[in-house]
Amino acid sequence: MLDLKFVRENIELISEKTQLRGANIDLNSFKELDNERRTLIRRVEDLRAQKNRLSEEFGKKKKQGILSDKDIEENRLLINKINEEIKEIDERLKLIEENHKLQLLSIPNIPHSSVPVGKSSEENLEIRRWGEIRDFKFQPKPHWELGELLDIIDFERAVKLTGARFSILKGWGSKLERALINFMLDLHTQKHHYEEMLPPFIVNKDSMTGTGQLPKFAEDLFKLEGYDYYLIPTAEVPVTNYFRDEILNEEMLPLYFTAYTPCFRAEAGSYGKDTKGIIRQHQFDKVELVKFVKPDNSYEELEKLTKDAEEVLQLLGLPYRVVSLCTGDLGFSSAKTYDIEVYLPSYNDFKEISSCSNFEDFQARRMNIKYRIKGSNKTEYVHTLNGSGLAVGRTLVAIIENYQNEDGTITVPEVLRTYLGGKDIITRNK
């Protein structure tokens, strides 16, 4: 959410910036609504002030016992009339406030000045590359074939259990997934000093609104029938909302958190995309990184957070590149985002495995997270950041595909072996 006064005074700037994102926000209707809202507020507040004055005088006089029955009746009628008018305006105002808030919540964040201008992911800017793409001496297989050959991924029975876009990891597949989760959490907690958290996988509406999933993207979420609860699409939601409606002390900042959770996405509007394998599922595991920082160094923190995520791939020996998302590809709440893309032989291309964003105060304003500035008694919104560190399912895919051998077995990356009881090659179990 942007600041109301800022929006009011910068209608032109905002429509220009949101157009760069490809979003078409009707700010003229917002402006009209805002004007009407203010007019009504002024009127109703005047009436209330008048009423309060009358009531107070009435109370004093009554105490002194200088009022006749007629005075009492007249006063009663007068205030009742004002009350009627207040009620009428209040009803209209309520509708307008709702709409006003909805519109304000629906305005996306303003891209940072360093974000490249562009329409789609094709205009994202490559920042750097790491690692060598392996020169296969044989035809590499995609992970969905290797997964079935090794009997570590079962697609068909997952359809029976649930439906399309679900899968079952089994045997060394599930062990590898678990090893990756532990490896990532250990790296981030021990080396990068994030605090580990295991949050609920179900959150309420206020949390979803706080991070920006609601009200605009309800169709991407799984909602629990009969409850105002949702399955989390990312750990970002519970972890960032951890401090909702709180005032932190400046000395507490920056705060780093990491959390493993499964993530649930309805993926509305992505039919036909990445249908093979486990690249795009309704449920997947992710280790998330979340930061609460002071506004003046949030962009440095974004660089650090991105490097923390990259280190996972470096230690696993997986080639990747980092791209800066262009204005048209930027997420709704983000001011700047780096995507980390890992190389996948089955795509013969780089595929997103992490998305690291600075939301500035956009989420903090929605969530009402501030910090008290030391030495001034004032408060200020924090900046929030997050990034995947990493998407575990896609990391599993990257390992299976990049570390495959000609005979269909998979070499386990060195750093994971201690997590797998020393296992160095994954072969088919009998």
Place this chain on the structure above:
RNA sequence: GGAGAGAUGGCCGAGUUGGUCUAAGGCGCACGCCUGCUAAGCGUGUGUACCCCCUAAAGGGUACCGAGGGUUCAAAUCCCUCUCUCUCCGCCA
């Protein structure tokens, strides 16, 4: 699931026979004073959102005592509904 108690500012906590509540008091925090240093002490200040005014500063107003509704000229205070927390009992991994 049953019974009871409760929800007040950054935190603790008073206030529930309706009317100077403009929410006491304490802690914390900020500024100043005092003081070899530190601690203690003294003084002053200290919520949020919105609206108006406005170059700005300052000022004025409205709302907010868990949420929503009701009674009343007037509600933190009375009534109803809901949510959450705590205690005890029951059930349960």
